[in-house]
Amino acid sequence: MTFGAAWRDRFRFEAGIAYLNHGSFGAVPRVVLDAVAGWRERMEVEPVRHFSREVPVALAQARTALAARLNADPDGIGFVENATAGANAVLASIEWRPGDTVVTTSHVYNAVRNAIRHWAGRAGATLVEADVPFPSGGEDEIVAVVEAALTPRTRLLLVDHIASSTALVFPIGRLIALARARGIPILVDGAHGPGMVDVDLRAIGADWYVGNCHKWLFGPRGSAFVYAAPEHRASLHPPVISHGYGQGLTREFDWVGTRDMTPWLALPTALDFSAEIGPQRIAAHNRALLAEAVALIERRWGTQAGVAPSQRGFMAAIQMPRTGAATPERAIAMHDHLFDHYGIEVPVFAFGGALWARISAQIYNELDDYRRLADATWPAS
Ligand SMILES: Cc1ncc(COP(=O)(O)O)c(C=O)c1O
Known part of the structure; x- marks a missing residue:
């Protein structure tokens, strides 16, 4: 081929x-665009049937297919439009205290930096950016720089799986181990992860992981997810609260008001496209x-x-x-x-x-x- x-x-x-x-x-x-078009047609020809009967079944199937690809428990996956929305959901769900710090790195994506400032900043928590050199001196250097920024006040470590502008693949296995050893929750911003590097959500052990399907998994734009480890599922909410409130992570994220669900519904086709190759x-x-x-x-x-x-x-x-x-x-x-x-x-x-x-x-x-x-x-x- x-x-x-x-x-x-x-x-x-x-x-x-x-x-x-x-x-x-x-x-x-094209094959994925065709699948989106097919779902849009279903939505238009009978909107009530689409939203009340087709969507719940197809969304669950899409989640199962994505979970299989990421080796994750489907109950821990909430669909969101993009990684930014996923990061906002996590940041908005944490109970911040004045004096808390969020440690991230100088490679952080600016939209996510702003989300930290907004959600953590409202409660008097502050952002600390560990200055990870670029050109990169290698994994040991990155781990040492991040470790030096952690303190007893660190409430969250947020690291990119792959940084946006520098394209640096972070040693997230080591960074997760570091955070866990200190009892610090860790959010991995995997906007570029799925499809580019192996993402095994059971094995990596992050507290939360947000990922896009519309970058390297060939998904339609607007297909992304937030994953939470079992102990964080009840406390993770979408920033838009709707009918599913309190009914579990997947129900809360599945319905945040009326919207076009077709990007997620077409995900199985995108996953098949890459699986066939x-x-x-x-x-x-x-x-x-x-x-x-x-x-x-x-x-x-x-x-x-x-x-x-x-x-x-x-x-x-x-x-x-x-x-x-x-x-x-x-x-x-x-x-x-x-x-x-x-x-x-x-x-x-x-x-x-x-x-x-x-x-x-x-x-x-x-x-x-x-x-x-x-x-x-x-x-x-
Ligand atoms: C590290 C990182 N985080 C977040 C994002 C935002 O992704 P999205 O626009 O899909 O929310 C990007 C986009 O390139 C990114 O590289």
Whole structure:
């Protein structure tokens, strides 16, 4: 099975774009879009039958299918629209006390940083960001930096499974063990986890894990989940309280008012899509392609990726040649330049005083996509 350009037709990409940003919003296979369309049709032809009879059954089936993929107990999985909503649910459900701290890292996703500020801040709890160096010095360094930030006042440790801009895969097994040894609850922000790295929710032992299906699991946008360990299920609520209040995690999350449920209902089709190809085969392709692409770009640009291959999943941030100030504004200008002049869709971030291009590798990509980026030039600012 040869991936690459031959697989682009399974998706609905516009012609001519080197699409190197699966990470931000995923890409949905046609077969999954068809499943969504099928469910939308069911919703429209008889809305009452859809919401009162079809949805409860199909949602339970979708949850069972997702739980099997994540090796989780379905009763611990609540469907949410996105990882941000899942993180908000956890943060809103914790009983904060004045003087508590939430420890996270300098790689935290900004929306989640804001959610911590909002929910914990309301009760007088504060945010502490452990400064995890980037380029990364490796797992031991990360664990040591996070450990140094923990104190008896730490009420929650929140770590990314894979960080957004730096694409660093955090050693969550070690970080969970660290938190558990100190009796500190831990929330893993796995927005990029499922589909990119093995996620075994029974084995990893986090208190809560939030994950997107619409990034690396080929799910429709708006399909995500929050998982809670058994001891936290009764106290985890969606930020929107509705009919299911007090009736258990799944009932509370299944109904937060009338909304389009089709992204979750189409999840089994997305899971079948990757199962038929084989998650191991997808991973092997994406990792090998990423390694080749990074080496090619590093050679052309004379710079380096921020993390060693052992700390990468299907994404890597590569430092851009210095052509001006490393500001967020310059990052946007560089992105727009690459898109407008070369048809390259790649995110550019300012981090730690440098600009980084974060490339993604997915089954529809091939080395030519990255050659375009390697050969691009840009004006000095
Ligand atoms: C680490 C991390 N957390 C949270 C999010 C937010 O995901 P969503 O927009 O699906 O809520 C992202 C998105 O890229 C992310 O990378």
